[in-house]
Amino acid sequence: MDIKQIYKERVQRVRDAVSLKEPDRVPITPFTDIFFASLQAGMTHKEAMYKGRKYANASVKVYNRYDWDLYPTLLFPGLGKMMDGLGQKALKWAGAADPDFCLGDNQPYQYIEKPWMEAEEYDELLKDPTGYLIRNIIPAQNSSLGLMQNFPHISDLSMMFNGMSFFFFFISKDVKKLIKRYKKTLRSMIGGLIGMKGYNKKMKKKGNPVAGQFALAQAPFDMVSDTLRGMRGAMLDMIRNPEELKELCDRLVEPCIYAMENSPLQLGDPDKSTITLSFIPLHRGADGFMSNDQFEEFYWPSLSRLMDLMIKRDIIPMPFFEGRYSERLEFLGEFAKAHKAKAVYWFHDTDIIKVKEMMGDHVCIRGNVPASLLVGGPPSAVEDYVKKSIEGCMEGGGYIVDGGVSGIPNEARHENVQAMTDAVHKYGVYRK
Amino acid sequence: MDFISEIVELNENKVMEVVKQKLQNNESSLKIMDDVKEAMKIIGDKFSNKEYFLPELIMSGEILRQIFEILGPKLKESQASSEKKGKVLLGTVFGDIHDIGKDVVKFMLDANGFDVLDLGVDVPADKFIQSLKEFQPKVLALSGFLTLAYDSMKEIIDKLEAAGLRDSVKIMIGGGTVDERIVEFVGADEYGQSAVDAVNIATKWIEE
Numbered sequence: 195m196d197i198k199q200i201y202k203e204r205v206q207r208v209r210d211a212v213s214l215k216e217p218d219r220v221p222i223t224p225f226t227d228i229f230f231a232s233l234q235a236g237m238t239h240k241e242a243m244y245k246g247r248k249y250a251n252a253s254v255k256v257y258n259r260y261d262w263d264l265y266p267t268l269l270f271p272g273l274g275k276m277m278d279g280l281g282q283k284a285l286k287w288a289g290a291a292d293p294d295f296c297l298g299d300n301q302p303y304q305y306i307e308k309p310w311m312e313a314e315e316y317d318e319l320l321k322d323p324t325g326y327l328i329r330n331i332i333p334a335q336n337s338s339l340g341l342m343q344n345f346p347h348i349s350d351l352s353m354m355f356n357g358m359s360f361f362f363f364f365i366s367k368d369v370k371k372l373i374k375r376y377k378k379t380l381r382s383m384i385g386g387l388i389g390m391k392g393y394n395k396k397m398k399k400k401g402n403p404v405a406g407q408f409a410l411a412q413a414p415f416d417m418v419s420d421t422l423r424g425m426r427g428a429m430l431d432m433i434r435n436p437e438e439l440k441e442l443c444d445r446l447v448e449p450c451i452y453a454m455e456n457s458p459l460q461l462g463d464p465d466k467s468t469i470t471l472s473f474i475p476l477h478r479g480a481d482g483f484m485s486n487d488q489f490e491e492f493y494w495p496s497l498s499r500l501m502d503l504m505i506k507r508d509i510i511p512m513p514f515f516e517g518r519y520s521e522r523l524e525f526l527g528e529f530a531k532a533h534k535a536k537a538v539y540w541f542h543d544t545d546i547i548k549v550k551e552m553m554g555d556h557v558c559i560r561g562n563v564p565a566s567l568l569v570g571g572p573p574s575a576v577e578d579y580v581k582k583s584i585e586g587c588m589e590g591g592g593y594i595v596d597g598g599v600s601g602i603p604n605e606a607r608h609e610n611v612q613a614m615t616d617a618v619h620k621y622g623v624y625r626k
Numbered sequence: 627m628d629f630i631s632e633i634v635e636l637n638e639n640k641v642m643e644v645v646k647q648k649l650q651n652n653e654s655s656l657k658i659m660d661d662v663k664e665a666m667k668i669i670g671d672k673f674s675n676k677e678y679f680l681p682e683l684i685m686s687g688e689i690l691r692q693i694f695e696i697l698g699p700k701l702k703e704s705q706a707s708s709e710k711k712g713k714v715l716l717g718t719v720f721g722d723i724h725d726i727g728k729d730v731v732k733f734m735l736d737a738n739g740f741d742v743l744d745l746g747v748d749v750p751a752d753k754f755i756q757s758l759k760e761f762q763p764k765v766l767a768l769s770g771f772l773t774l775a776y777d778s779m780k781e782i783i784d785k786l787e788a789a790g791l792r793d794s795v796k797i798m799i800g801g802g803t804v805d806e807r808i809v810e811f812v813g814a815d816e817y818g819q820s821a822v823d824a825v826n827i828a829t830k831w832i833e834e
Contacts (some may be wrong), residue, residue, distance in 0.1 A: 301774070
């Protein structure tokens with residue numbers, strides 16, 4: 195069969211599954227954690243953070259081993275240089291120029307969670323979110339952007355002559371120096387950019403569709419918890435400042451949509467003939483983090499509104515329900531019913547066969563081969579798991595196979611990933 | 627409402643008011659601490675029963691911190707003097723800097739009367755071995771969120787084995803991507819899905 199035909203069939207398989215129609219076979223669309231391919235190719239995490247082109251080439255080589263229906267989007271390779279340029283302080287990674295933020299060569303990057311904003315600052319933030327983020331959060335999280343503390347108020351532009359003070363900010367010596375430095379940083383990332391474009395092109399040439407450059411979205415509560423207040427702060431706010439917290443979550447919905455539509459991932463020349471599933475990794479909504487009442491009051495309203503707005507813009511939301519969501523299934527089911535065949539629910543530690551029974555008529559389910567099996571194996575156990583999941587979920591379409599956590603974990607062994615792939619081809623066939 | 631209930635209900639301002647009042651009335655900080663401990667035990671139970679979740683646990687920790695601030699060093703003395711159920715050595719394994727799950731486990735073990743030594747995050751194998759020798763716990767609790775933690779846990783347990791220490795402790799593992807399937811791979815004894823499991827498993831082992 196010719197390559198173009200194979201490509202088309204693969205994409206169609208995924209489209210059918212999302213539309214709740216039976217394709218010819220259950221699709222397999224691993225997301226893969228960021229360093230799976232580079233580790234398989236023998237690169238360290240440090241190399242993966244800094245050698246964008248090598249990282250992209252390793253991805254082509256490693257992913258081409260597997261017969262999948264959608265291949266992972268390459269998140270921007272060579273990110274280390276940009277983070278050094280920014281003086282990023284919300285993350286630690288291998289090879290960071292600042293020793294305080296440098297992890298070992300073989301450690302994946304990890305977020306630093308802390309309150310970047312104090313509870314007392316809600317009023318200031320809610321009065322002018324853009325201004326607050328520019329003048330407070332950006333300098334706090336990026337040591338090279340201290341200048342942003344003096345960033346002029348956008349409202350200056352609306353006043354007679356005051357637009358001048360807005361523009362004068364940009365001709366100050368320090369700002370000019372900063373821009374110059376950034377240009378240099380961006381130039382140093384060119385290899386990564388070329389690698390990213392090359393990856394998309396080479397994969398397509400082999401008939402391997404790369405998942406649409408899905409712009410990332412986040413549940414507004416998680417944006418507050420991850421990047422503004424820290425989990426501890428956000429959870430104290432649930433008790434001490436509930437109204438402010440809810441208002442902030444609600445106000446973050448539209449900016450999230452805007453950020454998706456302007457994702458820097460577009461830089462890689464995304465392939466328009468594939469399918470885009472918008473990845474929404476959820477953090478604090480899982481069972482155990484909060485009660486159902488709290489979930490309903492604080493977490494779900496802004497998240498469901500965000501997903502609803504995405505669907506209205508023809509974006510397919512793919513919330514990743516990391517952890518266990520057994521207690522939340524009624525909320526999830528209700529949303530699926532109101533948005534039939536418009537989303538993909540990706541599960542980690544929730545019983546997907548039970549989910550299929552509950553809401554399989556309304557939403558496509560993705561998941562959930564455990565990371566423990568993909569790392570620890572043995573391949574026969576991986577095969578058994580995939581077989582059982584397919585048998586429980588394939589009826590009527592609406593099921594996609596992927597790993598449970600981050601798709602394929604960084605440390606997954608090749609033979610286990612191969613077993614997962616083979617099992618889909620062996621047991622997932624609807625019709626020859 | 628009595629003092630214990632005020633803590634359990636997380637009435638932060640009222641609790642602090644009462645503590646100050648009690649100190650003014652020359653009530654012993656040991657007695658205050660006994661009440662606080664009782665309240666924390668109830669909060670832990672409520673967490674086990676799924677009446678309370680992380681916001682309440684974090685809030686109670688915040689109230690505890692404020693009480694600590696007022697009672698100061700006296701509190702530590704009273705803590706040291708109380709009898710503990712058994713020793714648990716706890717830490718997030720090397721490579722991984724996540725602490726949320728580990729901290730919840732620590733809170734629950736503390737609330738249930740265990741003597742917990744928390745080694746923090748990104749803890750290397752040698753540090754576990756050294757602390758195991760010095761602290762001599764009955765239970766070792768290894769936490770990890772990232773999938774790299776599997777290999778770290780395996781390495782730590784292999785090293786314990788090589789040092790002839792494996793049989794001196796029971797080992798439980800837990801955290802984001804850890805599950806029961808990985809127990810054998812890393813060479814641990816049991817997996818706990820939640821902090822409540824951690825308390826139950828530790829209790830079972832201490833009583834054995």
